[in-house]
Amino acid sequence: MLRRAVLQTFRQGLAQSFFKRYAVSLTETTVTHQPIETSDEAGERTVPTQKTGDESGNTVVVAPPEFRFIYPEFLPDPAMERRNRLREKLERMDMLQRRSVIEIPEFYTGSIMAVTVADANSPNKFARFVGICIQRGGSGLRAWFILRNVVDKQGVEILYEMYCPLIQKIEVLRLERRLDESLLYLRDALPEYSTFPMDMEPERRLNNSVVPINPLKVKLRPRPWLERWERQNLQGVEDLNLPQRFYDRAEKVAKPWEKYDLMLHYRKTIPAEEQEKIFAEVHSQLQQQELKRKLRRRRGSDNEY
Amino acid sequence: MVFHKRRWLVRRLFFNHEQIRTMSRVKRRTTHPPYWHVLKNNQRTDEKISSDNLRFVQEVIQDKYKNKSPIKGSDLDIEKTEWDPKTKRSGVIARNIGVQHMWEKDGKKVICTVLHVLDNHVIRYVPPEEYAKSVIGAKMFKNRKPLGCLVVGAEASNPERFTRQYCSLFDEVGLLPKKRLARFIVTPNAALPPCTPLTAGHFVIGQAVDVYGKTIDYGFQGVVKRWGFKGGPASHGTTKFHRRGGTIGTGRDKARVWPGQKMPGHMGSERRFNRGLKIVRINMKYNIIYVKGTVPGPTNSIVQIFDTALPRRKFTEAPPHPTYFPPEDGTLPQEDIWDSSLHVFGSPSISV
Numbered sequence: 001m002l003r004r005a006v007l008q009t010f011r012q013g014l015a016q017s018f019f020k021r022y023a024v025s026l027t028e029t030t031v032t033h034q035p036i037e038t039s040d041e042a043g044e045r046t047v048p049t050q051k052t053g054d055e056s057g058n059t060v061v062v063a064p065p066e067f068r069f070i071y072p073e074f075l076p077d078p079a080m081e082r083r084n085r086l087r088e089k090l091e092r093m094d095m096l097q098r099r100s101v102i103e104i105p106e107f108y109t110g111s112i113m114a115v116t117v118a119d120a121n122s123p124n125k126f127a128r129f130v131g132i133c134i135q136r137g138g139s140g141l142r143a144w145f146i147l148r149n150v151v152d153k154q155g156v157e158i159l160y161e162m163y164c165p166l167i168q169k170i171e172v173l174r175l176e177r178r179l180d181e182s183l184l185y186l187r188d189a190l191p192e193y194s195t196f197p198m199d200m201e202p203e204r205r206l207n208n209s210v211v212p213i214n215p216l217k218v219k220l221r222p223r224p225w226l227e228r229w230e231r232q233n234l235q236g237v238e239d240l241n242l243p244q245r246f247y248d249r250a251e252k253v254a255k256p257w258e259k260y261d262l263m264l265h266y267r268k269t270i271p272a273e274e275q276e277k278i279f280a281e282v283h284s285q286l287q288q289q290e291l292k293r294k295l296r297r298r299r300g301s302d303n304e305y
Numbered sequence: 306m307v308f309h310k311r312r313w314l315v316r317r318l319f320f321n322h323e324q325i326r327t328m329s330r331v332k333r334r335t336t337h338p339p340y341w342h343v344l345k346n347n348q349r350t351d352e353k354i355s356s357d358n359l360r361f362v363q364e365v366i367q368d369k370y371k372n373k374s375p376i377k378g379s380d381l382d383i384e385k386t387e388w389d390p391k392t393k394r395s396g397v398i399a400r401n402i403g404v405q406h407m408w409e410k411d412g413k414k415v416i417c418t419v420l421h422v423l424d425n426h427v428i429r430y431v432p433p434e435e436y437a438k439s440v441i442g443a444k445m446f447k448n449r450k451p452l453g454c455l456v457v458g459a460e461a462s463n464p465e466r467f468t469r470q471y472c473s474l475f476d477e478v479g480l481l482p483k484k485r486l487a488r489f490i491v492t493p494n495a496a497l498p499p500c501t502p503l504t505a506g507h508f509v510i511g512q513a514v515d516v517y518g519k520t521i522d523y524g525f526q527g528v529v530k531r532w533g534f535k536g537g538p539a540s541h542g543t544t545k546f547h548r549r550g551g552t553i554g555t556g557r558d559k560a561r562v563w564p565g566q567k568m569p570g571h572m573g574s575e576r577r578f579n580r581g582l583k584i585v586r587i588n589m590k591y592n593i594i595y596v597k598g599t600v601p602g603p604t605n606s607i608v609q610i611f612d613t614a615l616p617r618r619k620f621t622e623a624p625p626h627p628t629y630f631p632p633e634d635g636t637l638p639q640e641d642i643w644d645s646s647l648h649v650f651g652s653p654s655i656s657v
Contacts, residue, residue, distance in 0.1 A: 082604045084402040087419050090593065091405055097650035118412065120657040141406050165648045165655045166412040 063279035073143035110178030134183040179235035343470040386494040388626040396611040398459035423459040425503035458483030506629030513618035518602035522574040577601040
């Protein structure tokens with residue numbers, strides 16, 4: 001079996017501060033809900049930003065900065081042609097409604113998860129699948145993630161839509177991150193890197209405040225591959241050992257100026273001010289839901305004794 | 306998404322050349338309004354007005370268009386008109402604000418278009434005899450019994466952007482000038498008095514609607530995108546023939562290019578109706594309608610919504626006739642109404 005590397009909690013400066021849990025209780029102030037606008041310009045009119053510590057004494061909600069990593073699907077698709085504030089607001093309300101029924105936990109690419117789905121063709125009407133999350137995407141109610149596992153020597157990937165009402169339960173068995181945002185290279189890796197037992201138990205986390213980064217370097221099978229991995233600057237893959245001409249061609253084809261293109265990155269992301277507004281809107285409800293779930297879990301564990 | 310494109314690209318093997326020849330002479334788009342419309346947008350450049358005068362102008366505007374109280378059903382002097390299956394009700398002007406995915410009760414995903422009903426107000430009613438004398442009315446009711454016409458406006462905005470002639474259209478009603486006007490053909494029993502608001506409650510859950518919009522403007526497009534031609538091979542030595550049209554006619558028969566020959570040109574920005582779309586959810590608080598399917602036009606474009614013209618999907622029971630008025634005893638209507646086939650997000654997960 002695969003010799004699991006010792007999980008090191010990587011301290012990466014800025015990244016670590018983003019994952020500090022509950023440290024932001026210092027910045028939170030009392031909640032004042034903005035009055036819901038019923039006029040037609042509800043979506044178009046911008047919410048006036050009030051700084052904390054105003055002379056008038058108005059308090060403002062600030063969500064913790066880690067919300068944009070825990071709940072990335074609340075941010076809308078950045079493409080300007082299709083954006084509309086009112087529709088995004090209504091979609092967020094629907095998302096919160098769904099989250100009040102089912103717990104959608106925090107997870108990242110590289111986390112091992114188990115999903116139970118209602119399936120008419122299964123013997124007991126529910127199908128449970130365990131796998132590693134290799135990719136996640138979409139925004140709003142269209143948010144999805146792909147789980148990969150190797151079952152009976154056959155690689156299987158399933159795309160789940162996070163807000164589909166057929167999903168009964170989403171559990172995170174091991175919460176960790178990898179060195180890359182997308183683990184599609186596991187398709188060309190040796191099968192032991194994608195195999196996880198179907199009856200895996202949820203693992204208890206050693207350190208609740210930091211999400212560990214698994215520095216595992218995966219070994220790929222010999223070529224041919226599905227994609228040109230040498231051109232993608234992957235961190236989580238062992239040395240590819242290709243002839244030099246592959247790397248020369250990769251250099252010719254590369255676009256090293258893209259990392260300096262500010263407008264490109266601006267168009268691909270939602271500006272920080274808007275992110276703050278969006279998370280301030282959903283912050284209180286998400287916190288309430290989390291508290292309720294914690295109480296239920298504690299009551300459940302108390303009842304055991 | 307891919308299936309939609311496939312249906313577009315199916316080419317008919319035998320097409321009626323007569324029909325294409327007549328249609329190819331019809332002017333499909335203009336950038337200017339009809340000659341009988343008044344000039345709408347302010348042509349003057351920013352004049353150098355002092356701040357005092359500017360404030361005075363804004364005071365005058367506020368005085369002129371003071372807030373009116375909402376109209377109750379009992380205030381209007383509509384004769385208690387009965388609904389019958391041949392009644393044509395008014396339509397509504399809305400904005401297509403995007404697409405949201407919803408799920409049915411058996412877990413099937415459904416793409417729904419979100420339509421935001423803007424602040425519609427009736428501007429005036431044109432009775433059938435008068436409308437039959439106008440340019441469009443004469444053409445429409447040439448050999449038919451004439452119907453009336455309701456002029457509805459949406460999206461009130463600052464009078465300073467419009468011309469005086471355009472603002473005078475709204476003077477009788479005393480409303481702020483609207484950015485968008487539309488005419489809806491109605492039977493006389495569905496006529497509405499001026500200044501009546503039209504909201505999302507005008508429609509009924511589960512009814513079928515037709516949505517009119519102008520399709521996405523693709524600009525000047527080549528033959529592959531516009532007509533779905535296959536073009537030529539990408540490699541194998543092809544010289545400059547990858548996305549071209551190829552032959553445009555035979556040599557012998559007729560010895561010329563037929564009118565209507567498919568060639569590159571302007572694509573999109575055309576009037577289209579999507580018919581028979583089912584309303585699956587109405588949000589009365591924000592005036593939003595969710596409609597199953599897609600609607601012509603890009604996101605944030607203005608569309609018009611009508612009761613359907615498809616004969617098998619028309620109303621069997623009376624809808625809110627002539628339009629919806631909130632109940633007079635002050636009880637608030639149900640805020641979010643869902644169709645029975647849809648899974649409500651706050652309800653428990655579906656177990657098959």
